Amino acid sequence: MRIAEFDREFVLRQAMLAFMQHGYAKTSMQKLTQVTALHPGSLYAAFGNKKGIFLAAIEQYQADRNQQFTALFCQHKPVLPSLRQYLDSIVNECISGDAMKVCLLTKSISEVEGQDSQISHVLMTNLNAYENALAEQFERAIKAGEIPNTRTAEHLARFLAMGLYGLRTYALTNRCEQDLSQLADDLYHAMCN
Amino acid sequence: MRIAEFDREFVLRQAMLAFMQHGYAKTSMQKLTQVTALHPGSLYAAFGNKKGIFLAAIEQYQADRNQQFTALFCQHKPVLPSLRQYLDSIVNECISGDAMKVCLLTKSISEVEGQDSQISHVLMTNLNAYENALAEQFERAIKAGEIPNTRTAEHLARFLAMGLYGLRTYALTNRCEQDLSQLADDLYHAMCN
DNA sequence: CCTTATCTTGAATGTACACTCAAGATAAGG
DNA sequence: CCTTATCTTGAGTGTACATTCAAGATAAGG
Structure with missing residues (x-):
């Protein structure tokens, strides 16, 4: 057995920022491997494909914003x-x-x-x-x-x-x-x- | 001598609609050749490159909207x-x-x-x-x-x-x-x- | 009607991309 | 300490893209 080494929240927040900066189409997998410090294989193993990363990043974004919102209001x-x-x-x-x-x-x-x-x-x-x-x-x-x-x-x-x-x-x-x-x-x- | 055959306004309006529908990055040159009914060479001869087509389409868009606007107001x-x-x-x-x-x-x-x-x-x-x-x-x-x-x-x-x-x-x-x-x-x- | 400049055609080129996979690394269970 | 399941690595693959270019078509000028 072996446990996944990366921090999922960190990875998704990095991906999230990349998508915000460049948009979905222009955020390449290469860019995502750079900002997440994960290799393609790990990303595909964890999220399936680029769309999977995007959907997970959206979920993380929503969770973060929700927390901010409920803390403020x-x-x-x-x-x-x-x-x-x-x-x-x-x-x-x-x-x-x-x-x-x-x-x-x-x-x-x-x-x-x-x-x-x-x-x-x-x-x-x-x-x-x-x-x-x-x-x-x-x-x-x-x-x-x-x-x-x-x-x-x-x-x-x-x-x-x-x-x-x-x-x-x-x-x-x-x-x-x-x-x-x-x-x-x-x-x-x-x-x- | 030979004059260009295509209607520039028609071509730019078609390109404009394609850019509005798919965005700049995801509007491929192939798509642009389809909607304008022009071959790649003609498009490149007329507008230089994809960015040139885009800038020209923006100009056409602005001109059209301006005309609408001044007619209304x-x-x-x-x-x-x-x-x-x-x-x-x-x-x-x-x-x-x-x-x-x-x-x-x-x-x-x-x-x-x-x-x-x-x-x-x-x-x-x-x-x-x-x-x-x-x-x-x-x-x-x-x-x-x-x-x-x-x-x-x-x-x-x-x-x-x-x-x-x-x-x-x-x-x-x-x-x-x-x-x-x-x-x-x-x-x-x-x-x- | 021929010349010539210009336009049209669309196959070819190089690049960047999303995605795969087999080999190597590592930790939990015995 | 060995086994084995799982994760990590990164080179490799096929595809889609923007762009080019040489050959073919066409109209104006003589």
């Missing part, structure tokens, strides 16, 4: 200050210049849309779950009276999801921190009234 | 009804299911970001020009009293650009016409107050 804290902090952290990611400025899910769904229905379906499911997580928080905010109940939580979540997808894309066209902060501010205020 | 008509119509047309594109549901510029900048600075620069320039075109219309709307001057035209244009980039991305996760129309409606109302 803690149940016993008011929603709006967390939302504010969340928006700021996204603006910071957009400005950072590293791979984290893009969302793996939206970037990938834009790339593989109409090419691989399995990957598309996984990405759609994860993005819908993200929207639902936002809706839960808005539900909580409405119940607590932080936000007037003129719009449903689902409605608010949908609008914010759209805004955040747009913010990340817009940041590719204009890296001015002030402009991005202002947009985040606009989104914040669009939620509160 | 006619100088002697009020801005807000045109904006409404514009938003509806984008929602229709999002639902349509064909290649036009994506924006060639935003899809491409997301793909080639950090890979080809020349292409990125061209795309950024075109997207900034688009934002400026929106700002011009908001300027006109403010001057005509259609919109209160609580925010600058540039500010409004930036927010709408972000919203539209987000709307197209969001549509990849949720094709429900009602939801998309509501988002377009939200964007419209976010501009008017």
